[in-house]
Amino acid sequence: MSVRLLLAEDTRDLNRALTTVLEHEGYEVCPVFDGEEALDRIREQGFDGIILDIMMPRKDGLQVLRELRASGVFTPVLLLTAKAEVDDRVVGLDSGADDYLTKPFAMKELLARVRSMTRRREDYTVERLSFADVSLNADTFELSAANTVRLSVKEFELMQTFVKNADHLLSGEFLLGNVWHAEPDADIDTLTLYVSYLRGKLKWVGSNVTVSSVDGGYRLVTDPDSTDRVLA
Amino acid sequence: MPHETPESTTASIYGTHLPQMEAVLDRLVQCVESLRARMEAEMGINPVEHMLARIKSEDSMRDKLRRKGLPQTTEAALTQLYDAIGIRIVCAFLNDVYAIRDHLADDPEFDIVEERDYIRHAKPNGYRSYHLIVRSQQGYYAEVQLRTISMDTWAALEHHLQYKKPHKGNQRLIVQELKRCADELASTDVSMQTLRDAILGGDDS
Numbered sequence: 001m002s003v004r005l006l007l008a009e010d011t012r013d014l015n016r017a018l019t020t021v022l023e024h025e026g027y028e029v030c031p032v033f034d035g036e037e038a039l040d041r042i043r044e045q046g047f048d049g050i051i052l053d054i055m056m057p058r059k060d061g062l063q064v065l066r067e068l069r070a071s072g073v074f075t076p077v078l079l080l081t082a083k084a085e086v087d088d089r090v091v092g093l094d095s096g097a098d099d100y101l102t103k104p105f106a107m108k109e110l111l112a113r114v115r116s117m118t119r120r121r122e123d124y125t126v127e128r129l130s131f132a133d134v135s136l137n138a139d140t141f142e143l144s145a146a147n148t149v150r151l152s153v154k155e156f157e158l159m160q161t162f163v164k165n166a167d168h169l170l171s172g173e174f175l176l177g178n179v180w181h182a183e184p185d186a187d188i189d190t191l192t193l194y195v196s197y198l199r200g201k202l203k204w205v206g207s208n209v210t211v212s213s214v215d216g217g218y219r220l221v222t223d224p225d226s227t228d229r230v231l232a
Numbered sequence: 233m234p235h236e237t238p239e240s241t242t243a244s245i246y247g248t249h250l251p252q253m254e255a256v257l258d259r260l261v262q263c264v265e266s267l268r269a270r271m272e273a274e275m276g277i278n279p280v281e282h283m284l285a286r287i288k289s290e291d292s293m294r295d296k297l298r299r300k301g302l303p304q305t306t307e308a309a310l311t312q313l314y315d316a317i318g319i320r321i322v323c324a325f326l327n328d329v330y331a332i333r334d335h336l337a338d339d340p341e342f343d344i345v346e347e348r349d350y351i352r353h354a355k356p357n358g359y360r361s362y363h364l365i366v367r368s369q370q371g372y373y374a375e376v377q378l379r380t381i382s383m384d385t386w387a388a389l390e391h392h393l394q395y396k397k398p399h400k401g402n403q404r405l406i407v408q409e410l411k412r413c414a415d416e417l418a419s420t421d422v423s424m425q426t427l428r429d430a431i432l433g434g435d436d437s
Contacts, residue, residue, distance in 0.1 A: 142415065147354055149419040150412060196430065200422040204326070206352055 002028045003118050004046070008038035008061065009053045009080065018051070021107055022114070035059025039067060042075070049118045052097075053080045054088050062092055069096035076117040080105075129163045132222050134207040136163060146206030154179060155201070158194050162211065162220045169217035245293050246316065247306035249372075253317055256372045257285050259341055260319050267335040275432070279328035281381050284320045310372065314346075314365045317374035322384045326351070326425045329362050329378045336376065342366040345373070351383070357407060358414025359387065382417040390414075 005027050009015040012033070019031045030047070032038045036058040042050065050068075052061035059067075065077055079092040079100040089100050099113055129136045134145045141156045142148050151159060157179045161170070172191055179194075180186035195211050195218060202209050212221040244250060264280060271277045288296075293309050293316060302308040309316055323329050329351065337344055346365035354360045362378040379387070390410055 140412075147352055147418075148415050149422065150416045151419060155419075193426070193430065196426045197423055200426045201419060204352065204418070204422050 002026055003048045004028045004030070005114065005118075006030045006032065006038060006041055006047045006050045008032050008035065008051065008056060008064065010034055010056045011053075018110070021111070025111060027114070033057075035061065035064045038064050042068065042073060047075050049114060050075050050077045051080065051114070052077055054085065054092065055082065062088065062095060065092065065095050065097055078113055078117055129160060131163045131166050131220050132207070132209045134202060134205070134209045136160060143201055143205055145202075145209075147204065149201050149205055151201065154194060155197055159198055162198075162218070166220055169214065169219050171217050175218065245290055245297075245304065245306060245309050246287075249306065249310060250287070252370060253287055253372060256368045256370070256374060257287065257317050257319065259368065260317070260366075260374060260376070261285050263336060263339050263341070264319075264321055264332060267332060271331070277328075277432075279323055279325070279331055281322045281324045283322065286318055288316050288318060314373040315375040317372060318377070319374065320377040320379070320384075323378065323380050325428055326380055326421050329380060332378055333362055333364065336364065336366065341369055342374075351379075354414065354418070356411070357390075358411035359390070360414065360418060361387065380421050382421050386414050386417050 003026075005022060007015065007018055007022070007029055009018060009031070010033050015031050015033065019029045022029045030041055030045075032041055034057045038050075038052065038056075039059065052064055054061040056064075061079060065079070068075070068077070074096075076098040077096065079089070079097045080103060081088050081092065081100050082103055089102075092100055098117055101110060101113055129138065134143065136143055136151075136156070136159055138156075138160065141151045141153070143151050143159065158175065161175060161178055172188055176186055176188070176191055180190065195213070199210050202211070208223045209220055210223045211218055246253060261283065264283060268278060268280050271279050293313070294304060296313060297304055297308055300313070302312050321332055323332065336342060343366060344364055345367050346363075348363040351360045351362055360379065360383045364376040364378070366374050366376060368374070393406075393410070
């Protein structure tokens with residue numbers, strides 16, 4: 001399925017030129033000419049990426065961006081700004097834009113930024129992760145081996161981090177930063193408890209994988225106690 | 233323990249065995265009670281949330297014999313089917329299920345003749361429970377079901393919905409969602425067990 005983009009640009013010639021180039025690259029483009037129209041289209045249908053000009057009639061790009069983020073739409077947004085408007089770029093990024101491009105720009109650069117913006121999305125939705133006999137479904141948070149259970153959000157994120165970094169010893173600090181971000185209530189006790197939850201759940205789904213703690217760090221290992229079973 | 237009394241007017245499907253069967257049932261309850269008393273004394277833990285002990289009613293037994301194409305005889309009721317005597321033990325925590333299972337296995341009065349761990353290997357619809365068929369020294373069979381409160385809740389609620397055909401929506405989605413609920417409850421069971429281990433400071437898993 002092709003990648004769907006919304007392009008909001010009020011300058012007709014530029015809008016037409018961008019649409020033509022993007023379509024030529026295989027994107028499905030929905031061109032609109034003001035902020036209100038952009039919001040209407042986005043509320044009607046889903047897009048994989050949004051390109052917003054800042055200076056637009058009826059509602060400017062920053063206003064559109066703020067309303068989108070406030071209503072829980074987290075589709076990647078690329079802002080188009082005029083060269084002089086440094087404040088706009090700062091405000092834009094602070095309001096939830098993923099990237100910006102200053103006018104005038106080379107078509108080549110726009111295409112590269114659109115690719116980067118839409119690629120990131122694909123990377124984030126790896127559907128199925130696995131390590132040894134255990135697999136983790138990113139859509140359903142299902143942890144499965146011989147048996148299945150549903151993980152909570154934090155358990156899932158922790159397990160996902162372990163699976164994606166299976167080759168590395170992960171420090172408690174890294175895990176707290178990566179999974180709990182800057183949540184003020186989360187500390188090393190939180191992490192220890194969640195590691196225990198995962199160990200319990202791995203055991204109860206019948207996996208021989210467990211979380212080992214060595215030298216102040218954590219990593220996934222196949223449980224030596226179950227080696228016999230694995231070899232048998 | 234309440235259990236259904238057979239109609240006194242017609243001959244019982246259990247012949248003259250009812251008193252001995254009730255004795256076996258009581259003996260099973262005793263076995264569980266002794267572990268409960270020991271764990272309460274030693275650890276301050278009551279592993280049994282509640283318990284249901286029953287002799288299968290005359291009607292259900294006759295129905296089941298008919299369904300299975302077995303003769304309506306005392307012999308068939310007591311030796312071809314294993315659930316004339318039945319006990320369901322509902323535990324607070326996961327590990328309690330296994331503690332009771334081990335205690336039963338150690339009881340010289342009973343031999344385990346069949347054992348199914350549907351907790352570690354849930355049925356495809358999400359059903360979880362630990363099933364045992366035991367035989368008393370006198371040769372009476374009994375079915376033992378062990379499960380946690382969550383598993384019991386799921387089984388009870390699923391039973392409510394079992395015979396209802398959905399007005400709309402598809403059957404497959406409903407089955408899938410019931411399984412998801414079972415898996416979420418199972419996850420909570422493990423979390424609660426982990427928390428108990430953390431609070432008691434020991435790992436009895």
